[in-house]
Amino acid sequence: MSLQTFTSRARARLAVVAAAGFLATIAAAQVATPVVSGPIPAVGAPGTDLTHNYPQLASEPNFALSRLGYVEEEYFFQGTATRYNTPNLADGVAVSTGHPYKSRLIVRRPESASKWNGIVIVEWVNVTSGYNLDLLWETSREYLTREGYAYVGVSAQRVGVQQAPYGLTAWSPTRYGTLDVTAGGAITDDSLSYDIFSQAGQAIRSRPELLGGVQPLMLLAAGASQSSSRLTLYYNSVQPLHKIYDGFFLHTLGGPFRTDVRAKMLRINTENEVALLNAAGIRQPDSNTFRSWELAGASHVGYWFMNYRQGLVARDGLAPFNLSCDKQPLSHVPHRFVLNAGYEHLVDWVRTGKRPPSAEPIQVTSVSPLVIPRDANGHVFGGIRLAETDAPTATNTGVNSGAAFCVLYGSHEPFGAAKISALYPTHEAYVHAVRQVTNRNVKEGFVLEEDAKEIIRDAKDSRVGTPNPLPIP
DSSP states (O other), X not given: OXXXXXXXXXXXXXXXXXXXXXXXXXXXXXXXXXEEEOOOOOOSOTTTOTTOOSOTTOOTTTSOGGGGTEEEEEEEEEEEEEEEXXXXXXXXXXXXXXXXXXXXXXXXXXXXXXXXXXEEEEEEOBXXXXXXXXXXXXXXXXXXXXXXXXXXXXXXXXXXXXXXXXXXXXXXXHHHTTOBSXXXXXXXXXXXXXXXXXXXXXXXXXXXXXXXTOOOSEEEEEEETHHHHHHHHIIIIIHHHHOOOSEEEEESSOOOOOSSOSSEEEEEEEHHHHHHSSGGXXXXXXXXXXXXXXXXXXXXXXHHHHHHHHHHHHHHTOOOOOOOBSSOBSOOOOSHHHHHHHHHHHHHXXXXXXXXXXXXXXXXXXXXXXXXXXXXXXXXXXXXXXXXXXXXXXXXXXOOOBSXXXXXXXXXXXXXXXXXXXXXXXXXXXXXXXXXXXXXXXXXXXXXXXXXXXXXXXXXXXXXXXXXXXXXX
């Protein structure tokens, strides 16, 4: 039985309900329950209201949640937080307590409880760009809505809440002017963020109205890039104290992790972290609580994610992108298919104890200096290999340089027409190659069957291998 069949929405919902009685990581009593207000109404339409009186990076109308039977609501939550030191690979130490804060939650959930699978993805939103980037939601939004997840984005850090010009209070004083995660400016090092994130989880568990009146059955903490680093500290130092979250899902960066924390951890890196961000130097083996996957040819920030993100950023007047890189930027290897499979494995791991498959790491022949061998197409060896790598029409890597964030964008260099024709003399040859790679990924557990259909359908709809192929982007 395939993973997708085993964890279809209806089957998963029933299994999670049956398992609810023995999920051990129930919110600890020492975590305060914050006061929650909302939903906060959106007064203006996204992109047209100059006061920005709507949720920053709201999905509607760019991604029509309402047509999928989902609602999007924003809440404020407030209380007093404890300031923590987070020593390396050790329990956190409370430094002081009673620090007032007020922040926000963005909730996306099925309108009908009958569609909900009982699982909540709680994302520590990324603030590297100066705003509240719900990166994992944007990447897997089709899958999450398809499978009936609830999603909550948490703004826990000062930059996303209060730093001008794109932090919430500066971006929309009308809507967000009362928010503060610095105890009135007294604490600006984000040491309150860990307790704020715990209290967000406590609110989700204890305030069913956030989820349409239904009690959650599983909370998965999630984050990407800088948020992965924050959640590494949270996992190692605060999760053992608070035990709020049932599992952890990290994408790009993060680690090393303790192996004596009960909550399961799946971390998915790209080639970019291995090649440029020292992930190869801090690898740790898989264990009873930890799995690490690495995606060959992929970059920290990829093409398909940026296509969607750029529309939201332009609509909301947020920081523009500089793509003046030394190589054509943005790898076309899609993260979302592997992330989607990762969610299903993590849910199953938490629910039943069945471990996700181990993945071959990207091949590194030397860490210092770093040496990563490549094949004749410029691709690395090893790692999870999607069709863009093993049935390629371009060289996709996690390596680039140049202005601003180019180091995170990887590269995409299309093959010439002659090479394409040599690799795929007919359209059927190309579709066959994509199908073989994708079926292998399904069998190994790194792509879901539903996503495999999309991959193969896109190959069939392409012009690769035809007498008059369209230019490959």
